[in-house]
Amino acid sequence: MSLATHIEQFATLPNGLRLCYASHGDESAPVVLLIAGLGVQMVYWPAVLIEQLVTAGYRVVCFDNRDAGRSARAATPHPSKWQQLTGKAPAGSYSLEDMADDTALLLDHLGIGQAHLVGMSMGGMIAQTLAYRHPQKAASLVSIFSTTGHRKVGQPALSTLWRMARAKAPRNQAQAVESYRSTMTHIGEGTAPGAQALWENYASQAWLRNGERADARALFRQIGAILKSGDRTPHLRSIQVPCLVVHGDQDRMVHPSGGVATAQVIPNARHEVIAGMRHEINAPQAQRLAALILHHIGQQQ
Structure with missing residues (x-):
């Protein structure tokens, strides 16, 4: 399996941020917006996933979130490792709501009134937030190995937390x-x-x-956004667009309970558990996800 090749473009948003994005397919086709996860860049999305969506008649737009890839870096504080462990965001940090607003402004910049939202991990949180904060922008929602923000669900395994705490920034x-x-x-x-x-x-x-460069501070600022937004459960109950929640049963980064909780609180959400799937979109999972996404959004046409 190969990663997608993009013609990278840039959009300067009204809030001053400059985001890097790419568009695939007919610009007049219905849009599927792919939203990447924590520290993940848009080049992560597998080519086969994008190709299958485009072949089915959709325009696919993907982008680097703020503080990732070739998009702008924020000038806000980042949480220390101690704050990350205790779940506290520093004063002045941005939130998932701010990142959802970035996404809405990008859609406006591209002249896209509405899109099918597909987010993975933190990108799923952003997609969820966009769906309740800017409901007119969402045609449907697909939340992949994500969670609600409630502290009792979707937490990483202790072995994962231990690895994250010990990780050192690469120098080359x-x-x-x-x-x-x-x-x-x-x-x-x-x-x-x-x-x-x-x-x-x-x-x-x-x-x-x-x-x-590694730019650990940018990653920490995104973690701060998750911490600042906290439990989004009350807001998720207001989502009215059709929602598909996808989660693997072997996820060590976002415990499967995060998917269960998400599907329980979003009205009429459908929950798809993929046996053996971990916190990754690999070759077999890309094929299956493309089919699930196409089935879900096809029902909304």
Whole structure:
């Protein structure tokens, strides 16, 4: 499996942020918006996923969130590791609501009135937030291995937290590749076809697109956004668009209870549990996710 190749473009939003984005397919077609997760860049999305959506007649738009990839870096405080462990965001940090607003402004910039929202992990949180904060922008919602923000659900495994706490910022591309491989060996599926090559390809691209630096503060600011927004359960109850919640039963980064809770609080949400799926979109999962997404959004036409 290969990662998607993008023609990268930039949008300067009314709030002053500059986001990097890419568009695939007929610009007049219904839009599927792919929203990436914590620290993840838009080049993560598998080519086969985008190709299947485009072949089915959709326009696919993906982008780097603020503080990721080639998008702008924020000038706000980031939480310390102690604040991350205690679940407290520093004063002045931005929130998931701010990131959802970024996304709405990007859609406006592109002249897109409404889109099918597909988010993974933190991107699922942003998609959920966009769906209740800007309901007119959402045609449907797909939340992939994400959660509600409630402290009692969707938490990482202790082994994952331990690895995150001990992680050191890479100083060069080789270290970045090795660090990503180590992380994905723990939370991903290393025996999947082409997994090792895929991890190396993504980590290399991400390092270069990130200005050949680790930029841990940017990652921490995104973590701060999650902490600041806290439990979004009351807001999720107000979502009215059709929602599909997808989660694997072997997820060590976002416990499957996060998916259960999300599906329980969003009215009429459908919950799809994928046996053996971890916190990764690999070759087999990309094919299955494309089919699930197309079935879900096809029902809304």
